[in-house]
Amino acid sequence: MNIIDKRNSLASSRSTSYRRRAKSAIRNIAIHHSATTSGSAEAFARYHVNELGWPGIGYHYVVDQDGSISLCHDLEVVSYHVGNSNSFAVGICMVGDFRTQSLTVAQRQATLELTRSLMDQLSIPIDNVWGHIEFPGYSWKPCPSISMHSFRNWLREEGATFTDSPPPSPTYVAGARQRTILSRGDQGDDIRALQERLDELGFHPGRIDGIFGPQTADAVMRFQRTASISVDGIVGPETREALRDFESATEPIEHGSPTDEPDDREEMYRKETRRMLRLIQPMMRGTDVQEVQGKVGVATDGIFGPVTEASIREFQISEGITVDGIVGPQTWHALDRIQENGGGGYQRLLSVQTPYIRGEDVKRVQRALNIRVDGLYGPLTEQAIRNFQRREAITVDGIVGPQTWRRLFN
Template sequence: MWRKLLMTRIEDVRGSLQVHPTKKYVEEKELNPQFITLHHSGTETGHAQTFANYHVSKMDWPGIGYHFVVLRNGTIQWCHDLRVRCYHTSGRNTRNIGVCMVGEGLFTKRQRNALKNLVYALSIHYQLSSSKILGHREHPSQKTLCPAMNLDQFRKEIDSLLFHSLTQLTPSTAIPKTVRKGARGQDVMNLQNALALKGYSLHRFGADGIFGAETERAVKKFQRDHHLKMDGIVGPKTWEKIIS
């Protein structure tokens, strides 16, 4: 799970925030996010509880409009299950994870580091490239300057983290053991992350460490594209291509 990649304090506030007495958010049938969208609160202070109160009482929404809120001290507040289609980007909320930074531009170092860690963890787990990390203002038809940050620079920082993850598997290290459908563990998770970084995404289950049918299909596609025996088994020759 993405939480295993977090090195930042996370506070699970799901179920404790104000919600509308009758309205409810729609939940996605499958957990396969397409975007991570970054926001700022536009306030000097605040937290999930105050934003939830505002969104419900003033905006008449079903609940808080973000999946995560990143506080000034670097704490991440987890507000919704990621299946919830909450209202953070008009017309673009389907399969879209919303993350709000408290503030408006002058974010703290702890806050930025927490945001990077969260977005990296979600990107790895849900097989999202940095091109799928957008600011609120970058979505079509959004009349806003949110978030007040250099998004191109942020994506470069995420790319650097993702590249570092891939280089943990290098030709100078021992070739990992052969894995195939039914295998579980860190080698499988490394395989899944490496496939994602090479463009072979696992949209449904992500990097869950379980070699199932989705991973097997991605492996076969990789093998086909690299003129390898298309058997779905990741042995020495397939590993060598993946980590090269």
């Protein structure tokens, strides 16, 4: 392994520094791509420090396309790369945008070798080597955009040599013995092939276990949304075809985004202390579940089941945030805003704006008008308000101000 020690030469903040931890706190190795077609530890460090204001580069290691490895931090450094999981993860970033590029042989070998040596040194099992997207709260993040299932298989093949041709992709094509439609509850090799294909395309379906469960359905829906086909979580002919052809249809990505982390969610994830709530087996229970249920308006039994999940999705749609049915930092923040609104008093003027005003208050208005409740203040809502104002003999302007609000609710 060709490791270059850059711990003292990369850009770092003069005023802040990362926390440190004991090596024994490390439980995961996180694999990233840089989402840039080129780059270096030096460039990422400058970006993280100068543009994002971080104490130093986010990654512990950067692996270049030629297979050379930059050591950027001691393992004890708690740098930013996987939000809430930073304190127990080591970050390895491979330079490249694997949505459009492939790993080079040298890079793959160096990354595998590095990962294996870290696994040995820190006693980390293969199953704890995760892609960025596999960390809690990151199912929206297409990083590292390679199949982590394959990556972990490569790790198992100690000493294996690689050629430039990628491993044959799972036979995800129409075949004689294949079922035509795959949906929740199905099991078998065709489900496994489906999961592998989803994983390969970066739509992490959870465990590759040949069982079509909620996570697989979720991955199918995320895929369908991305592929712009009907979103039903079921794999029929249309979805099957889209899965087969997806790569060739991938749009070119604009180059030059300096890192895969340039968004403000990192900070939010870092500060969030509440646990992530999601639909799993056995179902999660607790007062936090109850609190969430109260806010999205479902029975507050304190058990995170399918109905709660569905309501969370609806809530996320109306808030315009990532729709995954999971209460992570972003959704917690959105839910917090409901509380601040103090149970639905008049808060703001509602009118048709571009983009449309959205929120719980709009929903309340729509419910009161007995029209479709989508939480968006669009032309139909405006028209219904005009009619209402006419009936109430108040100023007809299609705008919900304090007077109209009072008439609606008092």
